[in-house]
Amino acid sequence: MCRWIAYSGSPVLLSRILFEPAHNLIDQSLHSRMGVETTNGDGFGIGWYVPHARTPAVLRDTGPAWSNRNLREVATHVTSGLFFAHIRATTGTAVQQTNCHPFRWGRWLWMHNGAIAEHPRLRRDLALAVDPALYPDIEGSTDSELMFFLALTLGLEHDPPDAVARMAGLIEETGERHGVAHPLQMTVAVADGTRLWAFRYSSQRASRSLYYSTEVDALRALHPDVTFLRDLSDDTRLVVSEPLGDLPGAWNEVPESTYGVVEPGHDALHDFQPLRPARTG
């Protein structure tokens, strides 16, 4: 299992979010409180959007985030208004850069906490369901990257919530065909450079933790002394695997089987239910 952060809002130096909060992602890499594993030291990644670039940038490496100097350098010198960060605890697949999140395809970023149950047994059938035109771009061996390519196959570029619902439905159907009781466990973040979607779902309806930050103007009213909040636009939002600090009123749980969408000037929560593939014949 893993931990992740997705940020959308006023452009900030990445380190303001990644390194400065009390229980930041680096701290979580050593001492996660809510994760299945307390240590998340099997690689990390950040992905960030910059104006005028065709794709987001991705920096990933295989060692622990806590000792990686390049992560610290980039985070203390790069500013972005939409970025992802992820720390990995492998559930068995190799510790290698191509298995680190976030994954990128064109303008899209994807990251995941959770697992496809019995992934080795299901992997072949799921890989077959990937669009043959996309298949060559699969580089790693994780369930998480495979989920991304299934979502791309099922229309991520056109309707992300629908594509993720179809992906979840396909995984559940495939799992059941192989006799897997609870095939899917996921919190997923996906972005296209403007909007950010975050999903919380599991076949067992016992999903990994996921939180979103309170509206900035409400937080400012609660904490007039926190100077950092003054610099943030009203529509700034964080979605995180576990709260970054102990600021009262700052964090709200994403409900079970729910997804949220964050875009400039707007955000909302919606129910999430898998969509099973249509039976043919």
Place this chain on the structure above:
Amino acid sequence: MCRWIAYSGSPVLLSRILFEPAHNLIDQSLHSRMGVETTNGDGFGIGWYVPHARTPAVLRDTGPAWSNRNLREVATHVTSGLFFAHIRATTGTAVQQTNCHPFRWGRWLWMHNGAIAEHPRLRRDLALAVDPALYPDIEGSTDSELMFFLALTLGLEHDPPDAVARMAGLIEETGERHGVAHPLQMTVAVADGTRLWAFRYSSQRASRSLYYSTEVDALRALHPDVTFLRDLSDDTRLVVSEPLGDLPGAWNEVPESTYGVVEPGHDALHDFQPLRPARTG
């Protein structure tokens, strides 16, 4: 493209073969003479058999062989009578440990120089041809590992030359179906702990270089002053991508479309031709 060495014979310290000859594999990693690329710095690996172990050991890493201290440590402290060494120059797939040769499955080691032409386009169809029971063990993204799993699927454990011929035939048929002119280019080494097979073949009949060493007793007669030869048993053999040094009479080219087998007390060369899959229907 890559360079490789396979050794079978008297147990020797690995460094005697890997580091001491004039144009050794480490030197080839910086200055290959016969490779498509002069630099082979995209990872390396060694695999060696030890008595009483269930599997061979494999040491692989992603940096260049020339500066890797762990390779030097192991090579100067480990003795084996059957081992592989490989240096990699990627043709595009990621530089990661799971893409480094040799690959291992059970007691089997496999390494490759060459390429499946237009591998990204053929990869999906070839992956589908892998035995579903073996599919979960594919860890990397190279054509070379895929070839190994196809050979395992097609009977490597029972009849290696036949399985490799079927693998080559399957790749050629798949390539032709996709309009690829010359689908396969390979020199391959495979071992089971006792025997060693080496294959030289390409669809275009213009295969990468491959050499085998002259019989040790003949070499000793030619070079009575080379003390190293005195320690080697008569059935010691090396198969290499390019000669390790300039010892006159030491190296012989493996002919085009040929494979060799080396086992204790015996070796031989045979013709090699791909076997096309039987048409069904």
Place this chain on the structure above:
Amino acid sequence: MCRWIAYSGSPVLLSRILFEPAHNLIDQSLHSRMGVETTNGDGFGIGWYVPHARTPAVLRDTGPAWSNRNLREVATHVTSGLFFAHIRATTGTAVQQTNCHPFRWGRWLWMHNGAIAEHPRLRRDLALAVDPALYPDIEGSTDSELMFFLALTLGLEHDPPDAVARMAGLIEETGERHGVAHPLQMTVAVADGTRLWAFRYSSQRASRSLYYSTEVDALRALHPDVTFLRDLSDDTRLVVSEPLGDLPGAWNEVPESTYGVVEPGHDALHDFQPLRPARTG
């Protein structure tokens, strides 16, 4: 802070000691019970002696031990009767191979848990005290390697306990000159290929934990059902930062300010006191 294991006795596959016990060193890298840090993921190393080699072999790498495949490969294929293993949690110096333990010089291996207090301030004076002929061999930036070179300077090759006592005295004197209250905290293991010494000491007399294993014949009498013990010679000994498992009667604390020596057929504990440099003039 770090964790370490030193083994002397019947030749065993390294993995029998490193991977198989319940609370083995790999487990300690994730969940140390007695260390200052619970996570020891800033590199690791093993050093092992083999017959007929001029030096021990050393395998070190910068990532966590728990995910390192080369460590697992070597440990499951290499046998030794005298070896060290170490997992690192940096106290500030860079995570790099030359800062990983064990350190080697000629036939000597050295590893350390602890710290020189305010090492950055003392480092220059201590480096100046290293024999100029040895100075060029310092490769890393840790206090631990510097301690090794000070001990070599002060006679390690001739009388290890005396040299380590002089090293401790020199560090304490240097620290006091700089106003450092408690300059030294250490558990150290050192070996020459035949003998093994282990030291537990700190200026504050509050040293990091250190344990040694009970005599094998006594353990066998206590646990006639533990088959592993039947394979071990009577003089087999382990010295460890924290016990590897919960076998009752297996582990004994090395007393404060004490060192032990283990050699074939003999072992003993002795008092340890730093020896201050003689005042000149």
Place this chain on the structure above:
Amino acid sequence: MCRWIAYSGSPVLLSRILFEPAHNLIDQSLHSRMGVETTNGDGFGIGWYVPHARTPAVLRDTGPAWSNRNLREVATHVTSGLFFAHIRATTGTAVQQTNCHPFRWGRWLWMHNGAIAEHPRLRRDLALAVDPALYPDIEGSTDSELMFFLALTLGLEHDPPDAVARMAGLIEETGERHGVAHPLQMTVAVADGTRLWAFRYSSQRASRSLYYSTEVDALRALHPDVTFLRDLSDDTRLVVSEPLGDLPGAWNEVPESTYGVVEPGHDALHDFQPLRPARTG
């Protein structure tokens, strides 16, 4: 030996300079034409200044530049008007991040091609000459970093050409005291965030190659069709170990024993001569 590039001028995406020219630095890492070694695969680094940051950013890693994805990601997403890039071929010291250039201290960046002759023998005396207050910041083991700290000790922050001259004089004097014929070989680049200095010198007056780019307006007149030149300000300058391409008229050799200074709106070349330490007593 190594290769390096220093850029000062109009803010550009780093990849415009690092990846796009015909014989760019990445190509030089595989096939240097003028370096002592054709392969420069022992690590790399980039350092870049960004507005409003207290220090420049540094990204360094130990593998070859040609296969490093993080380098490519940062170079294609980060813009700077003053940056360094370096590819390393070690002359013997460890391949580790702390030995990769550029080195940073506060706002200063430093990189080097060349060597202190018999560095292992001279290293201790030179390290002793470093200001004790700076000594704790030495992290690696290269001659290049030591040169940086000597220059800092000798006044780099106040008068860079004078400090580098004193550094060269100190190294030459130290070398001669140890009987080294030609102690110093260097091309060095140093920057403070506004200005860039580049030095070409060797004790033997046979210095490594160094080139600077022709004035942009003159180049534009020569090559009206090269669109890239239209985007560059008139005061944009590159200083490089070897020319990046074959644009006629674009490159000029820095003369032997010369240094150049580049700052917004101005640049100049000057003679360079080492300054020997004043004799005391």
